[in-house]
Amino acid sequence: xxxxxxxxxxxxxxxxxxxxxxxxxxxxxxxxxxxxxxxxxxxxxxxxxxxxxxxxxxxxxxxxxxxxxxxxxxxxxxxxxxxxxxxxxxxxxxxxxxxxxxxxxxxxxxxxxxxxxxxxxxxxxxxxxxxxxxxxxxxxxxxxxxxxxxxxxxxxxxxxxxxxxxxxxxxxxxxxxxxxxxxxxxxxxxxxxxxxxxxxxxxxxxxxxxxxxxxxxxxxxxxxxxxxxxxxxxxxxxxxxxxxxxxxxxxxxxxxxxxxxxxxxxxxxxxxxxxxxxxxxxxxxxxxxxxxxxxxxxxxxxxxxxxxx
Numbered sequence: 001x002x003x004x005x006x007x008x009x010x011x012x013x014x015x016x017x018x019x020x021x022x023x024x025x026x027x028x029x030x031x032x033x034x035x036x037x038x039x040x041x042x043x044x045x046x047x048x049x050x051x052x053x054x055x056x057x058x059x060x061x062x063x064x065x066x067x068x069x070x071x072x073x074x075x076x077x078x079x080x081x082x083x084x085x086x087x088x089x090x091x092x093x094x095x096x097x098x099x100x101x102x103x104x105x106x107x108x109x110x111x112x113x114x115x116x117x118x119x120x121x122x123x124x125x126x127x128x129x130x131x132x133x134x135x136x137x138x139x140x141x142x143x144x145x146x147x148x149x150x151x152x153x154x155x156x157x158x159x160x161x162x163x164x165x166x167x168x169x170x171x172x173x174x175x176x177x178x179x180x181x182x183x184x185x186x187x188x189x190x191x192x193x194x195x196x197x198x199x200x201x202x203x204x205x206x207x208x209x210x211x212x213x214x215x216x217x218x219x220x221x222x223x224x225x226x227x228x229x230x231x232x233x234x235x236x237x238x239x240x241x242x243x244x245x246x247x248x249x250x251x252x253x254x255x256x257x258x259x260x261x262x263x264x265x266x267x268x269x270x271x272x273x274x275x276x277x278x279x280x281x282x283x284x285x286x287x288x289x290x291x292x293x294x295x296x297x298x299x300x301x302x303x304x305x306x307x308x309x
Contacts, residue, residue, distance in 0.1 A: 006024070007022055007023070007024065007030065007050065007053055008022070008023045008024075008099070008101075009021070009022055009053065009054070009057050010023065010098070010099025010101065010102055011057075011098065011099070012032075012098055012099065012102045013098070017034070017036075018034075018035040018036060019032045019033060019034055019035060019102075020032060020033050020035065020054060020057045021099060021101075021102040022046075022050050022053055022054055023099070023101055023102075028043075028161060029043050029101075029102070030042065030043055030046045030047075030050045031043050031046050031050050031051070031054060032054065032102070033051075033054040033055065033057070040054055040055065097301040097302050097303045097304075098301075098302035099300055099301070099302075100168050100170075100171055100299070100300050100301070100302055100305075101166075101168060101300045103168065103169045103170040103171070104151075104154070104169060104170065105150045105151045105153070105154020105155065105157075105158075105169040105170065105181075105182070106146070106147040106148070106149070106150030106151040106154060106169070106170065106181075106195075107169070107170045108170045108172070108179055109143055109146045109147040109150055109170075110143075110147040110151070112143045112147075116138075116139050116140035116143050119140075120138065120140050128140075145197050145199065146195075146197060148197055149195045149196060149197025149251050150169070150170070150181050150182075150195045150197075152195075152197070152251060152273070153181070153182065153193070153195040153249050153251070153273070153276060154167075154169050154181075154182060154195075156273070156276040156277050157182055157184065157193065157276065157277055157280075159277045160184065160186060160277045160280055160281065163186070163187075163281055164186055164187050164289070164292070165184055165185065165186030165187070165188075165280070166184070166185040166186060166292065166296040166299070166300075167182065167183075167184055168182065168183040168184075168185075168299055168300060169181070169182050171183055171299075171305055172302065172305060172306055173229065173233075173305045173306065174305070174306060175306065180192050180193075180194075180226055180230065180305075181193055181194050181195045182195065183230065183299055184280060185287075185292055185295050185296045185299055186280070186283075186287070186292060187283070187285050187286065187287060187292070188280055188281075188282075188283025188284065188285070188286055188287075189243065189244075189245060189283060189286040189287060190230075190231075190234065190242055190243065190244045190245070190287075190295060191227075191244065191245050191246070191247050191280070192223070192226045192227045192230050192244055192245075192246050192247065193247045193248075193249055194219065194222065194223050194226065194246070194247070194248045194249070195249050195251070196212075196219060196248060196249070196250045196251070197250075197251045197253075198212050198213075198250065198251065198252055198253075199251075199252065199253035200252065200253055200254070200258075201213050201250075201252050201258065202214075202252075202258045202260075203250050203252065203257075203258060203259040203260065203270075203272075204260045204262065205259070205260065205261045205262060205263075205264070205265070205270045206262045206263050206265075207262075207263040207264070207265050207266070208220070208265070210248070210270070219248050220248070220265055220268050223246035223247070223248050223268045224246055224267055224268060226246055227244040227245060227246035227267075228244075230242075230244045231243060231244040233304055233305060234295060234298055234299060234304065236304075237298035237299075237301065237303075237304040238294050238295050238297070238298040239294075240291065240294060240295070242295055245267075245269065246267065246268045246269070247268070247269045247270075247271060248268060248269070248270050248271070249270075249271045249272070249273070249275075249276055250270065250271070250272055250273075251272070251273055252272070257272035257273060257274060259272045
């Protein structure tokens with residue numbers, strides 16, 4: 001029987017759902033089990049044996065059922081620190097951290113958009129739908145447009161996984177509801193990415209300033225702060241000096257992006273959708289595979305960013 005290789009099980013609880021996800025060694029999603037229904041969903045092309053691995057997961061202090069045998073799992077070796085062991089000969093333990101590799105692009109913002117939409121319909125279905133038809137700039141629209149931007153950029157960034165990169169989305173930071181849209185760890189280094197979606201907007205970038213439709217926006221300052229904070233947290237968690245570069249990726253919803261770069265900032269890279277993912281793939285080698293794994297192992301842990309499960 002062919003070996004499955006390394007499989008990581010990660011517990012996830014958010015938005016009213018409770019699941020355990022299975023990931024490959026590169027962070028690729030293999031499938032998940034819904035702990036409420038017991039239903040297993042495998043990603044296309046995943047080995048069917050992943051279902052057995054998922055069903056072997058038990059909270060701390062609970063043994064796997066007697067029908068499971070070590071022989072069924074002897075070729076599955078979970079990654080260190082997975083939080084749940086695929087080897088049923090040992091008692092699994094509940095992870096002390098949530099695996100952020102399970103997060104979908106824009107998940108947090110999409111949840112906010114759905115909550116705002118429900119609240120809007122509760123107030124008045126007529127005005128809620130009228131507002132959408134007329135594209136009124138409501139809080140719900142702002143959340144929805146933001147989610148669409150993160151989802152679109154996230155899908156492009158995910159293509160980097162085929163080229164040795166690790167990709168994380170919707171990373172909660174601190175205890176005040178902040179998050180980082182995307183974090184990349186790969187041969188070309190470590191990047192924080194902020195997605196900005198401005199349908200029909202005109203973007204203007206200079207060394208110390210960025211404007212949208214003529215209005216100054218704080219995107220450069222925020223991106224710098226995001227990267228500085230990520231560098232500090234990842235350095236503390238991984239035990240190695242982690243340099244992080246900040247990026248802002250803008251979407252304008254036009255065939256030719258309406259982005260004018262007068263002068264690129266020294267410490268923030270501003271890209272449009274046509275630059276992604278190829279710009280990252282062309283970065284000169286900066287990290288070894290060992291360094292990538294070490295930093296990503298820290299980055300995927302919720303406690304690195306929030307000190308909370």
